[in-house]
Amino acid sequence: MGEVPPHENFRCVLRRPEKCPARRVADYLLKDSYMKIHLPRARRLRATAAFSLMEVTISMGVLGLAVSILFNGLTTGFFTIRMARENLRATQIMLEKAETLRLYSWNQITNTTYIKREFTVPYDPNSTSGKGAIYQGTIEIEPADISADYSDDLKQVTIRVSWKTGGLSRSREFRSLVSRHGMQDYIYGM
Secondary structure, eight states: OOOOOHHHHHHHHHHOGGGOHHHHHHHHHHHTTSSOOOHHHHHHHHHHHSOOHHHHHHHHHHHHHHHHHHHHHHHHHHHHHHHHHHHHHHHHHHHHHHHHHHHSOHHHHHOTTTSOSEEEEESSTTOSSOOSOEEEEEEEEEEOOOOSGGGGGEEEEEEEEEEEETTEEEEEEEEEEEETTSHHHHHHOO
């Protein structure tokens, strides 16, 4: 059986509604409750579609805990980065002082008034605001604790740097040996 054009279906409903296939399908759908709405079922769906007060309270608690953990993680991360930067700056200061000492002559190193034994360096030497850590350091030059023939030609240099990160006192130390016939003779030819 071929398909009936849409205008023929319309004519069928108007002329003989009892024999029209479209009318029979519509009656079937209406009789078997395909198009009817059952109120008790709709009420049940509506009641289960919402969240209870207990579910909302627990979810807000979980959300609050997650936000708290996130902010705590950010704070800890920023503090760790700050400590790492300050530690790196302390290492730079000690290295700068050690490299300067290596270029001094033996007479300058053994002279107790030539080298400044205490120093203060800011975190950012180019800053005019004075923000950041202030590093306070000392340089100690002592005879080397070596029992060898050349021990008179060696000095032990200890560079200490201390500063505060918030309320936490921190310090770093660098030790090295300087010899009478070291780098200064090679560079300057003294």
